Amino acid sequence: MSTSAALDDRVVLRFLATPADTAAGGRSVAAGSVMEWIDKAGYACAVGWSGAYCVTAYVGNVRHRRPIPPSSLIEVQARIIHTGRTSMHVVVTVSSADVSTRRYTPATTCVLIFVAKDADGRPAPVPPWIPVTRSDRKLADAAIERMDSRAQIKRLMLDEAYSEESAAPRTTLRFLVPPGVVNFGGKAHGGTVMRWIDEAAYACAVGWAGADPLADHAIGVYSGGIHFLAPVRIGELVEVDARIILTSPHSMHISTRVSTADPRRPDDLTLTTQCLSVFVVPDDGGVAMAVPQWQPTLPEDVRLHEHAREIVRLRETIVPLAASLTLEP
Known part of the structure; x- marks a missing residue:
């Protein structure tokens, strides 16, 4: 909870x-849409606290x-749970309701994590x-406890090399960054980038499970280790490369990497x-x-298969954060 009336x-x-x-x-809201909402609420919270333009560093x-039914009422709650010298950890909870019951x-x-x-x-x-408050303290402890695991996952993901020497099921999207996704810093919103990731991963998943009549109903149930390493600028060429690196009996683990280039040097x-x-x-x-x-x-x-198992x-x-705790006063 804020200790100053000037801060929220x-x-x-x-x-x-x-x-x-x-x-x-057609049966639920896309995971990419949910991640866009998460980024918008988190960004508003970080900017409101810092009083400065912020960038998304990690999700x-x-x-x-659970899936969110189409045309639901949506509530997105964001709250600060830890600050560093220039960074803010924000927990976001997305809830939905039927219009008739609310x-x-x-x-x-x-x-x-946002950086001012x-x-x-x-x-x-x-x-x-x-x-x-009690929930403030518990969430602050949880933020600190996650730091080591997050650093390990980031290191593991960055250490892996990806090349064309692969036979993995794969989907690659290429396009120019349109002006309509610009943020206040003149770059693409983090939430927009996460939507691209979800779209490429969805296409990859459906392509692999395509023999099943319900394949197009594939949904994202987890996204993690989302590290924003460099900005995506308007007008750049974007490549979103998604490939399956692990399957379990009922799930597909998909690694997605977003890269950019000057269109003159694709x-x-x-x-x-x-x-x-x-x-x-x-x-x-x-x-x-x-x-x-x-x-x-x-x-x-x-190698990537074993890498996925380690992740x-x-x-x-x-330990997942309980939604009841994040929504507690």
């Missing part, structure tokens, strides 16, 4: 999900606990946040963002169906 450490957004937010299968452990139920919770910037684009100091790509997503194909009752199993054979694919192991050490 919480933000609540409420709105109606639009048809444009619906996933390609972790986005657990989509009873909100949590669907997604995650933690984001000064007028010259350099990291800027932020006011320190001091936990006051092969001179710079990695800007990376993410590991998990997709499932639910049946009509919402239960994850069996998916085709992929067995890597080439050296790079075998899963680390992820399992991170």
Whole structure:
């Protein structure tokens, strides 16, 4: 809770999900839309606290606990749970409600890290946040506890090399960054980049599970290790490369990397963002169906397969934040 009347450490957004937010299968809101909402609320919270332009540095452990039906009422709550010298950790919880009942139920919770910037684009100091309530203290402790695991996951993901020496199921999207996604810093919103990641990962998942009549109902149930390494500028060429690196009996683990280049030098790509997503194909009752199993054979694919297993192991050490705690005063 804020210790100063001039500062507010919480933000609540409420709105109606639009048809444009619906996933390609038509049965639920796209995970990419949810991640855009998360980024918008988190950004508003970070800017409100710091009083400065901010950039998204990290989004972790986005657990989509349940699908959100199309045209639902949406509530997105964001709150500061830790500050560093120039950074802010923000927990965001997305809830939805049927229009007729208006009873909100949590669907997604995650933690984001924002960095404040000064007028010259350099990291800027932020006011320190001091936990006051019981939930403040518990969430602050959780933010600190996650730092080591997050650093390990980032290091593991950055250490892996990706090349064309792969036979993994793969989808690659290429396009120019349009002016319509510009943020206040003249670059693409972090939420927009996460939507691109979800779209490429969805296409990859559907392509792999395509023999099943319900394949186009694939949904993202987890996104993690989303590190924003460099800005995405308007007018740049973007390549969003998604490839399956691990399958379990009922899920597909997809590594997605976003790179950019000057359109005049399209092969001179710079990695800007990376993410590991998990997709499932639910049946009509919402239960994850069996998916085709992929067995890597080439050296790079075998290495990335083991890399994914290590990421899963680390992820399992991170205790999910209870939505009830994040929504507590």
